Amino acid sequence: MKQRTLFYCTECGNETPKWAGRCPACGSWNTVVERPPETVKGKGRGGTRIVSAPRACPVTELGEGEEIRFSTGMGELNRVLGGGAVKGSLVLVGGAPGIGKSTLMLQICGRLCEFSKVLYVSGEESQHQLKLRARRLHVESQQLLVLSETGLEEMIQAVSAEKPDVLIVDSIQTLYNDALDSPAGSISQVKDCTMALMRLAKGENITVFVIGHVNKEGSIAGPKVLEHMVDCVLYFEGDRHTSFRILRAAKNRFGATNEIGVFEMGDGGLTEVENPSQMLLSGRPEDAPGTCVTCVMEGARPVLAEIQALVVTSPANNPRRTSNGFDYNRAAMLLAVLEKRGGLKLSACDAYLNIIGGLQLDEPAADLAAIVALASSYLDKPVPGDLAAIGEVGLTGELRSVSQLSQRVSEVRRLGFSRCVLPVHRGLEPPAGLELLPVRNIGEAIRAALRE
Numbered sequence: 167m168k169q170r171t172l173f174y175c176t177e178c179g180n181e182t183p184k185w186a187g188r189c190p191a192c193g194s195w196n197t198v199v200e201r202p203p204e205t206v207k208g209k210g211r212g213g214t215r216i217v218s219a220p221r222a223c224p225v226t227e228l229g230e231g232e233e234i235r236f237s238t239g240m241g242e243l244n245r246v247l248g249g250g251a252v253k254g255s256l257v258l259v260g261g262a263p264g265i266g267k268s269t270l271m272l273q274i275c276g277r278l279c280e281f282s283k284v285l286y287v288s289g290e291e292s293q294h295q296l297k298l299r300a301r302r303l304h305v306e307s308q309q310l311l312v313l314s315e316t317g318l319e320e321m322i323q324a325v326s327a328e329k330p331d332v333l334i335v336d337s338i339q340t341l342y343n344d345a346l347d348s349p350a351g352s353i354s355q356v357k358d359c360t361m362a363l364m365r366l367a368k369g370e371n372i373t374v375f376v377i378g379h380v381n382k383e384g385s386i387a388g389p390k391v392l393e394h395m396v397d398c399v400l401y402f403e404g405d406r407h408t409s410f411r412i413l414r415a416a417k418n419r420f421g422a423t424n425e426i427g428v429f430e431m432g433d434g435g436l437t438e439v440e441n442p443s444q445m446l447l448s449g450r451p452e453d454a455p456g457t458c459v460t461c462v463m464e465g466a467r468p469v470l471a472e473i474q475a476l477v478v479t480s481p482a483n484n485p486r487r488t489s490n491g492f493d494y495n496r497a498a499m500l501l502a503v504l505e506k507r508g509g510l511k512l513s514a515c516d517a518y519l520n521i522i523g524g525l526q527l528d529e530p531a532a533d534l535a536a537i538v539a540l541a542s543s544y545l546d547k548p549v550p551g552d553l554a555a556i557g558e559v560g561l562t563g564e565l566r567s568v569s570q571l572s573q574r575v576s577e578v579r580r581l582g583f584s585r586c587v588l589p590v591h592r593g594l595e596p597p598a599g600l601e602l603l604p605v606r607n608i609g610e611a612i613r614a615a616l617r618e
Contacts, residue, residue: 173198174353178390192390201348235420239277242429242438243270245465246400246413248421251332254371255420256364258338258393260378260386261402266411266431267377270402271334272296272303273435279307282331285324289316289340303435316350318343318359325366335363337377338392360395393417404524410445411436412524425465443470443581446523452551456543458615459554459583460535461574462527468570468577470554472522473532475539480516491521492536493528500536500559507563508537508608510544530558531568534587537608538615547616554578555587555615563607565589575600587614 173182175198180191188195235250244250251257261267268291275284288296293314300306313324318341325333335341341359342350349355360376367374376396378386386393393399399417404410413427428439439445447459447470456475461468473492480486489497497519505512519536521527534557542549556574558566567589568574578586579600586596590604605611 171200173200175199176353179353179357199353201352201354236281237277238274239280240274240427240438241440242413242427243274245467246415246418246425246427247398248415248418248425251373252397252420253373254367255397256360256367256374256376256395257398257400258376258378258386258396259400259402260380262380265402265404266429266436267402268336269299269303269431269435270413270429271336271375271377272300272305275300275310275332275334276303276305276307278332279305279309283309283311283328284332284334285311285313285328285330286334286336287313287315287321287324288336289314290336302433316340316342318362322362322366325370325372329370330372332373332375333363333366334375335377337379338363339379356392357395360392364395408524410439410523422465424463425467426469442523443468443577446471446525447581450522450551453548455546455548456539458535458539458542458549459578460527460532461554461556461577462525462529462531463570463574468573469525470577470581471525471527471532473527473535473539474520474522475536475543476518476520477512477515477540477543480514485512485514486516486518488517489519491524491526492519492532496533497536499561500533501540503559503561503563504537504540504608508541508612510541512540512544515544529568530566531556531574533557533559534565534589534608534611538587538611541612542616545616549615550585550617552582552584553587553615554583554585555611557587557589557605557611559608563609565605565607565611567591575602587611 173185175189177194177197178192180189186198189197234253237244237250259267275286278284293312296312311328315321338356338359339351342355343358346354346358363374366372380386397419401414401416403412403414409431411429411431415423415425417423428442429436430439450472457472459470459472461470487498501512501517504510535555537559538549538555558568560566571591571594575586576597579597584599585601585603587603587605590606596602603614605614
């Protein structure tokens with residue numbers, strides 16, 4: 167009997183009985199591929215799987231056991247994971263090629279081997295290449311086991327024989343199962359191998375770190391269901407031509423998803439940046455129009471970010487608007503508010519917004535700093551170097567307060583700023599040495615910041 171051919175979407179993994187130019191589930195074009203179905207093994211007579219009925223247990227009878235969270239040895243990684251790695255969890259680390267994913271994983275092996283056994287499975291490098299990189303990173307321990315293998319069954323046998331506490335797989339796209347006919351890196355292989363790793367992590371109580379590549383859109387390559395299967399999804403971001411890297415949690419079942427960790431890439435590997443605000447403000451020009459500093463919250467950590475703006479007269483009928491690290495639609499809205507309520511004729515000017523350091527500002531607290539930077543560039547008047555701006559801007563030009571304002575102004579003062587423009591807020595005690603400039607609308611904010 168001829169087997170029925172199935173079609174799968176390479177973006178979301180949706181199954182369809184026939185080919186289509188557009189996936190009916192996610193709407194992506196030219197992502198539906200043909201693949202024969204896999205044969206299911208382990209069935210009893212008549213094709214019915216014989217299993218024993220599981221026993222449900224009341225939650226009151228479950229024991230607390232030992233502490234399930236442990237430190238990875240790197241404070242920035244612990245912060246992103248929510249306080250440390252969790253035993254029996256499956257963590258997916260994604261990033262662009264050459265960004266430092268393998269370096270990060272191999273580097274934490276040196277810390278983890280002090281109290282646990284680690285098995286590092288690499289499908290992209292030989293054991294000799296791993297030895298050279300481990301020597302460069304000064305990772306030498308008898309507790310670190312290295313295996314260069316791409317077969318799923320062979321890897322599971324090695325785990326059963328060595329019984330490690332932590333398993334690192336580099337990468338999920340190189341792992342394959344012989345029982346499937348599809349090549350390594352395909353939708354079915356990635357789903358099947360990830361499911362096997364998840365059963366291994368939960369059944370053997372092993373912490374599994376999986377490295378995944380990203381596609382040209384910036385998301386992890388493979389089906390979207392891959393991110394739903396794992397417990398934690400970390401993105402390693404940053405320009406590989408610069409030394410700073412940002413580790414961000416996109417999903418975390420055991421902690422917050424808005425924490426970031428900052429690292430600096432050097433000859434000896436990654437070093438933690440405990441004060442990212444100082445790093446992001448290093449090299450800031452003095453008395454230059456079009457720049458302003460704000461304070462955003464990345465989880466529980468206040469971070470100072472520099473917003474740069476450039477406004478020039480446009481020779482074209484349709485002025486150009488570009489934003490890097492700042493939401494484009496929100497930038498267009500702020501330009502419209504600045505022209506309507508601030509009295510600045512920006513409709514005939516090209517406007518550019520840029521966030522220094524590769525940060526992605528997605529909270530309204532950065533609105534006021536963007537307004538001040540745009541007005542500074544348009545009027546060609548610099549913002550004083552000791553001034554910061556925090557606040558949300560409404561469509562009528564009014565300023566609204568933001569959450570955790572006391573922590574933000576404390577961070578502003580700690581970094582050496584002496585003045586801060588912010589919305590009118592009652593009950594806020596300024597830190598010693600910091601002058602608060604409360605304003606009600608963007609007109610007052612521009613006058614206070616530019617000394618108009």
